[in-house]
Amino acid sequence: MRTFMHGAAVWDVACPQRPSQVAGLTMAGFRVRDLDALRMVPHPAVTLLLEFGAGSPVVDCASGQQQRGSVVAGPGLGSGGAVRARGENVECVQIRVSPVIARAVLGASPADLDGAVVPLGDLWGREASRIRERLGDLSSWQDRFALTDALLARRHEAGPPVDPEVAWAWHRIVSSRGLTRVDGLAAEVGWSRKRLWSRFRSQLGLPPKRAVRLVRFDHAAHRLVAGEGAARVAADTGYADQSHLHRDVMAFTGATPATVAGEPFLAVDDVAWPSPGTTAMPHVSRPRQPG
Known part of the structure; x- marks a missing residue:
């Protein structure tokens, strides 16, 4: 794990030692003691945030709504600069998913997200809470990456491909x-x-x-x-x-x-x-x- 320092931001960052089993999927781990209104800059991928641990990130959305815990958002999350993330003692695995494989991984098309930040439980039901518990039970970031990758690989294999x-x-x-x-x-x-x-x-x-x-x-x-x-x-x-x-x-x-x-x-x-x-x-x- 490396420490990222940029202005007032101080984050611990972990990277997988091995690439994902699924092409088009990348991930990183974050531990942030004080996440202060981070502007979400649009990115050409589906963003999947799996949180665990004692803290809980909060995403303030453009609509004025707040989403807590594990979330998913389609390509271009944060357009217009109105989406911010914050929280204390945040621990999470962030996954960037190519839109080409997102429908298979998520079980829903990115179009179904309609540009919003959606609680992962809305798509995965109880599986979202189970993965949170399993990530929290592990002490190694590499084990967390392996668990996450195996889960997403299974979903990708079973899901429908795009044309x-x-x-x-x-x-x-x-x-x-x-x-x-x-x-x-x-x-x-x-x-x-x-x-x-x-x-x-x-x-x-x-x-x-x-x-x-x-x-x-x-x-x-x-x-x-x-x-x-x-x-x-x-x-x-x-x-x-x-x-x-x-x-x-x-x-x-x-x-x-x-x-x-x-x-x-x-x-x-x-x-x-x-x-x-x-x-x-x-x-x-x-x-x-x-x-």
């Missing part, structure tokens, strides 16, 4: 870091635009154009955290100019690029996730077009 055409389109968006032209995606998979847009939204939880914006923003935000200037980041990541980057960052976070560059939620990625940015993708073969 290969949808998976391919997501892969193209991610691999291009949000620079692919969405109008060409349907032609690449041999579907009509209307069909791809409908299936993509219903299975992954956001439309293709929103996915492109989110992936591009995520890449740009991590470059800002790394200390690169906004003008250079805008030029290299597909924005028309620095003002375009500024508007997009404000829309996603409610803050300026300079403020986002100092966000602990992003800065911790170098410790918690060795390859910051978009969650790793499973291998996706190109769909065969009819004819």
Whole structure:
């Protein structure tokens, strides 16, 4: 376990020694004595938070509602900067799940989350409380990661896959870091635009154009955290100019690029996730077009 220090933030962070059995799934462990109104910065993955121990995190949502304990949220959690996490003596395993495998892992499409932070018990019932108890009974972070990974691998194997055409389109968006032209995606998979847009939204939880914006923003935000200037980041990541980057960052976070560059939620990625940015993708073969 390593200590992450960034401004007033002091967190203990644990990382798995082995990669997940499931491609497209990454996790990290956190122990935070005093989590003070952490801004949730949008990320192109489904976020699954499994809490345990004596403390309990609280997520203050844009709607004014509060969610406590283990939660799940679809891609883009925190858009607009109105979602904050806080709590004392927080211990949790945070999992980032590629939208391509989220329906199988969760047992529900990310679209069913409707952009909200949802108690895990609403999806998993008693299994959510059982996993909390089992995580709390373990003393080793590696054992917690192994338990979590085994559970999610079983769910993934038993769950329904997304259409290969949808998976391919997501892969193209991610691999291009949000620079692919969405109008060409349907032609690449041999579907009509209307069909791809409908299936993509219903299975992954956001439309293709929103996915492109989110992936591009995520890449740009991590470059800002790394200390690169906004003008250079805008030029290299597909924005028309620095003002375009500024508007997009404000829309996603409610803050300026300079403020986002100092966000602990992003800065911790170098410790918690060795390859910051978009969650790793499973291998996706190109769909065969009819004819």
